[in-house]
Structure formats: C-alpha cells, structure tokens
Amino acid sequence: MSTKNIEEKQYLIRFKADTKSHLTVLDHDICMTKCPDKICTIFCPAEVYKWEGLRMQVGYEGCHECGSCRIGCPYQNIKWEYPKGGHGIVFRLA
C-alpha cells in the first residue's frame, strides 16, 4: 500500500479557496516567545501552520475547517471563522 505524504494527500482534495483568510494568528510575538513547541504546526491535520523562523505562516487555502487549531492553541491565539459561504474545503466522499 503506497502512503502519501501530507502534500500529496492534500492534492486529493478539492478546495475552493477564498481570497481572504478565515484563520488569523492574533499575535505573532506569542508564537515567537511563549510557544517553543509551536504545537499547531504538529497537530494540524493539513499542515496549515508552518513556522518560518520569525512568523507563523498560515496556509488557510488547504484548511479542513476541523477547528483543532482554535481549540488546541495553548494561547487562544488563533481567530477562527468559517470561510465565506460556498468556499473552503469541498469533500466529495465520506
């Protein structure tokens, strides 16, 4: 059974991304100074969050809208909204 890495898994899904992000890191300093683990970069199932040395990059276009980052961020540092109606992830099967 071939496994796919997360980038390849993400290619299996249809996204209808909005031009505006529905995910906002409220304070980048908190990620930098208070959160050594950057835990959202680990548990996010779509690897939406990537730490780029100084800032948290948010690839909202590939978001599954699961809500884990909102609940799991230890500093409640993520503003989480639904994407605009009709936008975001479009599951075809299960």
Add this chain to the structure above:
Amino acid sequence: MSEKFDVIVVGAGPAGTSCAYTCAKNGLKVLQIERGEYPGCKNVMGGVLYRQQMEEIIPEFWKEAPLERPVIEQRFWMMDKESAVTFGYKGLEWGMEPYNNFTVLRAPFDQWFAKKGVEQGVLLVNETVVLECIVENGKVVGVRTDRPDGEVYADVVVLADGVNSLLGKQLGFHKEFRPDEVALTVMEVINLSKDKINDRFNLEENQGCTIEIFGDSTKGNLGTAFIYTNKESINIGVGTTLSSMIKAKLKPYDLLDYLKTHPMVRPLMEGGESLEYLAHLIPEGGYHSVPKVAGNGVLLVGDAAQLVNAIHREGSNMAMKSGKMAAEAIIDAKKRNDFSESSLNKYREALYDSFIMKDLEKYKDAAHVFEHYPQYFNEYVPMINRAASKFFTVDGTSKKDKQKQIMRSITGERGRLKVIQDMYRAWKAVK
C-alpha cells in the same frame, strides 16, 4: 430575504435535515441554511449509518438512498506491534430487512437526504454562512448571514451547525470546548475492487464489515482506528483526543500512515490507492459536555449539542433522533404559539428521556477515566496479546501451568493490587 419563517435550521447534516424534513412535512415553513457548496461537502464521518433512527424519518429509505453495504459483521481488534487479539460478531440477520446499519459515503448521502427535505417543502439555501443569531429581548428571533441584506427571521432557530458550533458559543450555551472534549480524526477513502474486498474481508455480495482497532493503532494513546468496507472502497481512519495528540506530539497524518502500513492492516489495503483524505473533530465530551439545548426561540441538535457516544461509535443516529425530537417540540410549540424556553423545553425533556442521554449518562465517566489512566491502551493491550500468544503456543507446558504463568506475568508487571484497581475502575466506568 426579508420574509419570516416558522423555522430556520442552520446546517444540512443529518441533525439539521431530520429537523427540517419533519417540520416541513408537518406544514411548517422551513428555511435550511448550509455553508457548503452542497449538503455533505463539509461533513465527515467514519461511515456507519444506523437504520432505526433514519427509518423513523424516511421508512424503507434503503430502497432508494445512496448506501454502500449493509454491515453483517463487526470486528474488534486489540492490536499490538505484530499481533492482534480479535473478537466480533457476524450475523446474517443483519444482511436482511430491516437491517442494523450500513456503510455510507456522506457527501452523496447528505445530498440525497437534504433533497428529500426539499421535496417536503424545505427551502434549502447553500453557500451561506450564518454569522450570528439575532437576539431581541433575550429571545432568538432570526439569523444574520454573510449574504448582502442577509437577515432572516423565524419563530425558532435550530442550531445544527456541527462540532464547531460558533453559534451555540455566541449564545453562551457552552464555552469553548477543551482539547480533551474533542477527538481529532483523520481518514482516507481507499479504492479497492469489489472482489478484493469480498475476498479479504470474507464477504459476499452486498455484505459489509467494520473493524474497530484499539492499542497500537493509536500508538497506545486514548483513541481508536477503524476500517469500514464500502462497495468498491474502504474507509480507514484513526483518531485520538486532541489533548492526546498534543501531549504525544503526534501528526495525525503520520498516525494514519502508521496504521495503513501496520503489518496487521497492510494486507487488507494492499494495492489500494487513496481517493480522498479527510479530517474532522468529533465531540466526545459526553454527558458532562452537553450544553444547554433549549432557549427562547432556539434549539441545539446533533454534534452542536455534543450528542456522540464515542464508545459505541454512534453519532449520526443521535443527530437524526435529536433533530426529529426538536421538530416535534417545535410543531407542538407552534400549536400553542409559544416559542419560549419553557415551551421548547419539551425537546430537552424528550432528549433526556431518550436512549441518547441514557447512553451518554451510562458512559459519563468513561472518557475521563481512560484519559487519566492510559494503561488500558498502552499496557493492557500488549499484555493481552502476550498472554494469548503464550496460551496458544504449544511448547509442552500444561494449560494449567500456562494459566498460572500468564496470571503471574500480568500481576507481576503491574502488581496484583493495581490490576484489580484498574479492572474495577474500568468496570465502573462502563457498567
């Protein structure tokens, strides 16, 4: 959209559609709002749909609904690194009417179900997000959507907006959920030919099988994995509480790949290709996490009300039942023209009197116990595997002596008193 409705249902999953369908069938004017491009496109479930609660809404739905296979066998694996102790039940009666449950793919199923609601007169509006409930004088009177001039009014608003119920939170019915109240689950749909599925899972035409896997499927963390057979594909998924995922620093997709390539699982998947990858939260807080479900002009149903029985992987059936009970309370309230909390509380009473809350109450401490005492997953599953291996290996030792050795090694590893405590605690949590 300035006209007024009897009912606005937010969300077109099983809970919302059951409610909308039942209300419309009884002559109420219903608006159902779905944020996705179509119903089902934001929804994820392992893939088991129970017949009874669906049939209470649409009799003999299996004759026309898009279903995959009736489940005739449910297997359970306690899995270690290179072994598994398994048990289960296979019964041909489940393969005949009226059936017990079916495997389904949600995107086609939810679209079909919502269409049945539309046939009853529901006005379904897709691609629309409800931003907030409109509250006047302590009463929910409508919703504000992300459409231009998108305010709509109704006597009752039903929140069927799922596990991320921002609207329930807005109304103060519940706080933000904690990471130990939700399970993060990821899954893939793997294509595999009908013949291969039938061979590998020992099935015949139009028979399905489910496998729930404990232990090494989550690397010993609190959670489970599942494998469900569809017509020509397999759903395979794994989840742990979000708190466990954080504590163990697991990447959910790595955990899924670990499962797919596990020597006990791989032969079932061999040659399959992924068709889709999905992630979702499951509200697993149970009885203690169920929020207020009825207020002035508003009701909460399904995942938005945390109605999931994680131990028995039941959720969509509870969603449907709660949606139907909410509808019945609304129909009743309409007769009295009283949509106050005390009037709508009929729903709450019905809910707490039903199997839903009885089941959640039965297991109210289970999640808590298994979260705080991880030995059930990371110690006892390997122990049971070692014991089975020892017992079934023929090496000239008498069975009586083997039993003694097994008991000694189990109590030796954890201590006799601890084992007794653990067993008593687990029994109390699920009794």
